[in-house]
Amino acid sequence: METLIDILSWILIAAGSFFAVVGAAGILRFPDFWSRLHALSITDSGGVILLLLGMALQAGWGLVAVKLLIILAFLFITGPTSTHAVANAALVSGMKPKDSAGAPGDVTDPESPEPATDKAGAP
Amino acid sequence: MRHHLILRVVTKLLIGSIMLFALYVQFHGDYSPGGGFQAGVIMAVAFIIYGIVFSLQDVQRVLPPWLVHKLSALGVLVYAGTGVVSFFTGYGFLDYAALSPHHPVHGQHYGIILVELGVGITVTGVMITIYYAFTSRTPVMDDEAW
Amino acid sequence: MLRTRSLFATVMLAGVFSLLSALLFVTLDAVDVAFTEAAVGAGISTVLMLGTLALTRRFESPPAHTPVIPLFVVLVTGAALVYGTLDMPYFGSATAPAQTHVAPDYISRTPHEIDVPNIVTAILASYRGYDTLGETAVVFTAAVGVLLLLSGLRRRRRKEEEDV
Amino acid sequence: MFVLASIALIIAMILVLIRLFAGPSLYDRVLAVNGFGTLTVLFIAVLGFLNGRPDFLDIALLYALINFVGTIAVLKFFRYRAMGDSGRDVTEMDG
Numbered sequence: 001m002e003t004l005i006d007i008l009s010w011i012l013i014a015a016g017s018f019f020a021v022v023g024a025a026g027i028l029r030f031p032d033f034w035s036r037l038h039a040l041s042i043t044d045s046g047g048v049i050l051l052l053l054g055m056a057l058q059a060g061w062g063l064v065a066v067k068l069l070i071i072l073a074f075l076f077i078t079g080p081t082s083t084h085a086v087a088n089a090a091l092v093s094g095m096k097p098k099d100s101a102g103a104p105g106d107v108t109d110p111e112s113p114e115p116a117t118d119k120a121g122a123p
Numbered sequence: 124m125r126h127h128l129i130l131r132v133v134t135k136l137l138i139g140s141i142m143l144f145a146l147y148v149q150f151h152g153d154y155s156p157g158g159g160f161q162a163g164v165i166m167a168v169a170f171i172i173y174g175i176v177f178s179l180q181d182v183q184r185v186l187p188p189w190l191v192h193k194l195s196a197l198g199v200l201v202y203a204g205t206g207v208v209s210f211f212t213g214y215g216f217l218d219y220a221a222l223s224p225h226h227p228v229h230g231q232h233y234g235i236i237l238v239e240l241g242v243g244i245t246v247t248g249v250m251i252t253i254y255y256a257f258t259s260r261t262p263v264m265d266d267e268a269w
Numbered sequence: 270m271l272r273t274r275s276l277f278a279t280v281m282l283a284g285v286f287s288l289l290s291a292l293l294f295v296t297l298d299a300v301d302v303a304f305t306e307a308a309v310g311a312g313i314s315t316v317l318m319l320g321t322l323a324l325t326r327r328f329e330s331p332p333a334h335t336p337v338i339p340l341f342v343v344l345v346t347g348a349a350l351v352y353g354t355l356d357m358p359y360f361g362s363a364t365a366p367a368q369t370h371v372a373p374d375y376i377s378r379t380p381h382e383i384d385v386p387n388i389v390t391a392i393l394a395s396y397r398g399y400d401t402l403g404e405t406a407v408v409f410t411a412a413v414g415v416l417l418l419l420s421g422l423r424r425r426r427r428k429e430e431e432d433v
Numbered sequence: 434m435f436v437l438a439s440i441a442l443i444i445a446m447i448l449v450l451i452r453l454f455a456g457p458s459l460y461d462r463v464l465a466v467n468g469f470g471t472l473t474v475l476f477i478a479v480l481g482f483l484n485g486r487p488d489f490l491d492i493a494l495l496y497a498l499i500n501f502v503g504t505i506a507v508l509k510f511f512r513y514r515a516m517g518d519s520g521r522d523v524t525e526m527d528g
Contacts, residue, residue: 017441024445067490078501081133089508090460153385156300168312217398231383235394249412256419257320315503319510
């Protein structure tokens with residue numbers, strides 16, 4: 001039983017780390033804002049749930065596991081909410097997703113808050 | 124932010140938890156990390172998020188500015204008052220043994236809880252005061268500045 | 270070298286910086302400090318910096334003079350500080366002055382004098398009670414200062430509008 | 434194993450940081466800060482296990498609760514160009 005829980009938790013943690021890295025790579029590599037939203041949700045849901053569940057299994061039943069589950073619950077609520085808020089704000093500000101044919105939507109809006117010329121912080 | 128239904132519901136859900144966590148940090152501060160300052164900041168965040176998602180008028184109806192100003196003074200008063208009590212019962216200023224003369228160690232414990240409460244009240248009041256002071260002003264900039 | 274004149278990006282970078290410094294404190298085992306950094310940096314400081322930004326402009330104005338002399342001063346000061354660290358004891362060294370005078374005293378006295386598991390709280394609230402009283406007064410003074418600065422200005426502007 | 438998880442999280446944080454610096458639009462940056470906050474929560478929790486210090490979970494819990502405030506503040510500020518309600522709704526549209 002002990003080893004079973006151990007193996008299960010290691011699998012969960014490994015999968016969680018994998019999803020966290022994959023989501024972050026997506027945030028870096030995806031071409032536009034709307035696809036990056038999807039990448040973030042991988043980290044926000046898959047990575048968080050798997051990692052925290054794995055850690056809770058590793059900790060055993062007790063205060064630590066309960067705290068981990070509380071963190072999980074709060075991240076589960078706040079993550080999608082803030083993603084929703086970001087997406088809503090971007091949509092309202094005039095940023096439109098491209099259509100399926102890949103035709104450029106009206107992404108560059110004159111009212112767009114951050115001017116495209118502002119290449120801030122080029123490394 | 125009147126139309127943000129999801130934000131409003133989630134905020135209502137979270138404010139209670141944030142306040143509860145602030146109280147935990149405040150009164151559990153002698154066992155786990157945290158104390159008056161951190162608890163005060165967290166408590167202030169609970170009110171500030173209400174002010175951000177709803178409106179300044181809403182949060183000021185809950186906690187009017189005059190009350191916040193009194194609160195930030197009250198915390199210092201609680202802290203200094205603890206010292207004055209110990210001072211007038213024949214101990215040194217802020218010597219918490221005065222609070223429980225037969226059992227000085229318990230006195231220290233009571234004193235720490237009182238003092239941290241004072242710090243927490245002050246920090247809450249001050250943070251909310253600064254938030255009110257910043258947000259109740261009309262912005263000076265015009266559209267050209269953007 | 271990362272530079273940006275957009276103050277907005279600076280605010281967000283400051284938020285990330287606070288996350289990183291909290292991580293640093295966690296790694297150094299300074300849980301109480303990390304807690305303070307987390308509480309202040311994650312919520313309040315972003316809100317207050319944005320509030321300041323609303324009252325000013327969005328971009329930093331270009332400096333009127335060349336930054337050579339400031340750069341020189343900064344470099345010299347930095348070099349002097351780095352030179353100063355050579356005399357400092359190594360990180361975690363048992364013979365460092367910080368570890369030999371009051372710290373062992375507090376650690377040995379706290380269990381039977383105050384009996385609080387978190388020694389940081391015991392030191393802050395009891396052994397250093399005067400300091401903390403002073404800090405609380407400083408925080409209160411900050412609120413008084415902000416009120417004096419901002420609310421006074423608003424009243425003056427309203428009076429100007431009435432005059433017009 | 435926890436070492437592996439923490440290394441993976443550090444790599445993820447660096448990737449997100451690059452996106453934060455690169456922009457290009459404001460919302461990409463907000464998104465990156467948001468993801469960075471989530472990764473920080475996870476990293477602090479992992480670090481707590483690595484050092485055997487369950488107190489760290491309090492910090493992670495604090496971040497999980499409060500990180501959301503910064504994002505909402507940025508978005509509100511950006512939409513109304515003010516923290517209070519005196520600013521106009523610059524987009525004048527119901528989302």
